[in-house]
Amino acid sequence: MKKMRSIGLAMTVFGLLFTSVPLLHAATDSRMIQIKGSDTMVNLSQAWAEEFMAEKPDVSIAVTGGGSGTGIAALINGTTDIANSSRPIKKKEIDDAQKGGYYPEEFKVAIDALAVIVNPANPVKELTCDQLSGIFTGKITNWSEVGGKNEKILILSRDRNSGTHTYFLEHALRKGNPSGPEQFAPSTLMLPSSEAIIAETSQSESAIGYDGLGYVTPKVKTLAIAKKGGDAFVLPSKETATDNTYPIRRYLYMYTGFKPKGDVQAFIDFVLSEKGQKIVDELGFVPLEKKK
Amino acid sequence: MRRLKELIIEKTILLNGFACIFFVVLIFFFLAKDGLALFRTISIRDFLFGQLWNPIAEPPQFGILPLFLGSFLVTLGATAISVPLGMACAIFIGEIAPRWMRELLKAGVELLAAIPSIVIGFVGMTMLGPMVKNIFHLPTGLTALTGSFALAFMAIPTIVSIMEDAISSVPRSYKEGSLALGATHWQTIYRVIIPAASSGIVAAIMLGIGRVIGETMAVMMLTGNASVMPRTILEPVRTMTATIAAEMGETVHGSEHYFALFALGLVLFAITFIINLIADAALHRKRK
Numbered sequence: 001m002k003k004m005r006s007i008g009l010a011m012t013v014f015g016l017l018f019t020s021v022p023l024l025h026a027a028t029d030s031r032m033i034q035i036k037g038s039d040t041m042v043n044l045s046q047a048w049a050e051e052f053m054a055e056k057p058d059v060s061i062a063v064t065g066g067g068s069g070t071g072i073a074a075l076i077n078g079t080t081d082i083a084n085s086s087r088p089i090k091k092k093e094i095d096d097a098q099k100g101g102y103y104p105e106e107f108k109v110a111i112d113a114l115a116v117i118v119n120p121a122n123p124v125k126e127l128t129c130d131q132l133s134g135i136f137t138g139k140i141t142n143w144s145e146v147g148g149k150n151e152k153i154l155i156l157s158r159d160r161n162s163g164t165h166t167y168f169l170e171h172a173l174r175k176g177n178p179s180g181p182e183q184f185a186p187s188t189l190m191l192p193s194s195e196a197i198i199a200e201t202s203q204s205e206s207a208i209g210y211d212g213l214g215y216v217t218p219k220v221k222t223l224a225i226a227k228k229g230g231d232a233f234v235l236p237s238k239e240t241a242t243d244n245t246y247p248i249r250r251y252l253y254m255y256t257g258f259k260p261k262g263d264v265q266a267f268i269d270f271v272l273s274e275k276g277q278k279i280v281d282e283l284g285f286v287p288l289e290k291k292k
Numbered sequence: 293m294r295r296l297k298e299l300i301i302e303k304t305i306l307l308n309g310f311a312c313i314f315f316v317v318l319i320f321f322f323l324a325k326d327g328l329a330l331f332r333t334i335s336i337r338d339f340l341f342g343q344l345w346n347p348i349a350e351p352p353q354f355g356i357l358p359l360f361l362g363s364f365l366v367t368l369g370a371t372a373i374s375v376p377l378g379m380a381c382a383i384f385i386g387e388i389a390p391r392w393m394r395e396l397l398k399a400g401v402e403l404l405a406a407i408p409s410i411v412i413g414f415v416g417m418t419m420l421g422p423m424v425k426n427i428f429h430l431p432t433g434l435t436a437l438t439g440s441f442a443l444a445f446m447a448i449p450t451i452v453s454i455m456e457d458a459i460s461s462v463p464r465s466y467k468e469g470s471l472a473l474g475a476t477h478w479q480t481i482y483r484v485i486i487p488a489a490s491s492g493i494v495a496a497i498m499l500g501i502g503r504v505i506g507e508t509m510a511v512m513m514l515t516g517n518a519s520v521m522p523r524t525i526l527e528p529v530r531t532m533t534a535t536i537a538a539e540m541g542e543t544v545h546g547s548e549h550y551f552a553l554f555a556l557g558l559v560l561f562a563i564t565f566i567i568n569l570i571a572d573a574a575l576h577r578k579r580k
Binding site (some may be wrong): 006068070072092152159160169181187188190192196199203 | 358425430518543
């Protein structure tokens, strides 16, 4: 009998849970900002949100990751106010959004430079974009072909759910032509996180990988990259990313479903303000060029 | 009044029972709806037997053979490691260990089941990976074998607890009869007890395999996820589960790639369904 009662209790609790969900939603709807998307930007957005909430305690901001595609899909479905994305929105996604009555607005919020990294024991110091593309597509398979030891190259990449993967594919492998024929070599190891790439590179002498500048640690060596043969080799840094001399850099975006207003507008203004851009710098990303 | 109460409770329980089946059917239809949409543009043959998985190429290639073989290799490795270990453990717990040790070991095995898979993946990445790399002199420690080891640890609790149940439910009279005929303890175990518990043992193995094939997080962290056609167990592989988990976040909803991931889920669903069916059949054979 006791068991029965507890089952009954469990059912009541469940029932309450279900009926209260819409209530909760309605109650918190007004002063709540949902941000969803790019995993690269989760920490950054969290830092922005915390600082913003400290200034405006009556607004609450919820940040979730899941990938740029997830964020934009949520924007299309109307389940998020802001979508974080480390790639520009695609044509199909804009069309889908418009079908649902949303007109995505784009904001560039920060710059991210991708560092190409190798093991510190690797003698190679620099690569041209052509060599880089050759290595990651599998045309160059031995380090001796680019001035290193006679060793097979181990290619490391983020997995396809990562905006970083797509960006590197389009700008390093395809050299800026987004629909080029180049592909990551099938033997590429697809690792689930930036940290995993750093860990694997620091353990394996033949590895080459890429990671956001903010993630690079002294356990790995950063390579200098030249746009083409004959050009100067440039190491990634905040300066070279800002003045656009380092070739593998990208913008990070925020999208809203409508022209922002109210709290969302205030938040985006905050992100783009000097204070917001200082947080960008603190987290290892590159602030936007100062408007003159 | 009391009758009414009984009636309500009875119907609610009935409803709950059917709800489970209903949910499974619902999930299946949901998967099938989006999964089958892929075959409007890609032939089933290219999907099942294509050797290249390049979902974001132009034109995209959706050959799942390397992913299927990746899952198969990792599962095979994990089964080869976990079945002998789990079986030995179950026999020891069920037949040989003294009572106090039995309780201790059972608690230990259950604790092993409680470790979150991401923790196993983490330990595997920092300890197991470098070990495999150094032992076999490989360029990377992220291989099918590394994944197999980690998954074996996840399958062992399932295998041990179900097998141990099967072994201890063999009637005492069988054992006593065998011993009375002059058989040694070991002879009794492998000539009488194991054959008598065989259906439970098969079910335990199948459920262990089911656990392994569906595991995602640890394999994603440990197997390297390279979608090559694997030749040996010492190479990086990409499993079906890791592919879905890794690619879902970035797909454009309603695209071919999105449908391909659902189709992959459908294949996975079919495989686990068959495995469960075999396990179930094995258990039922025992009851008759």
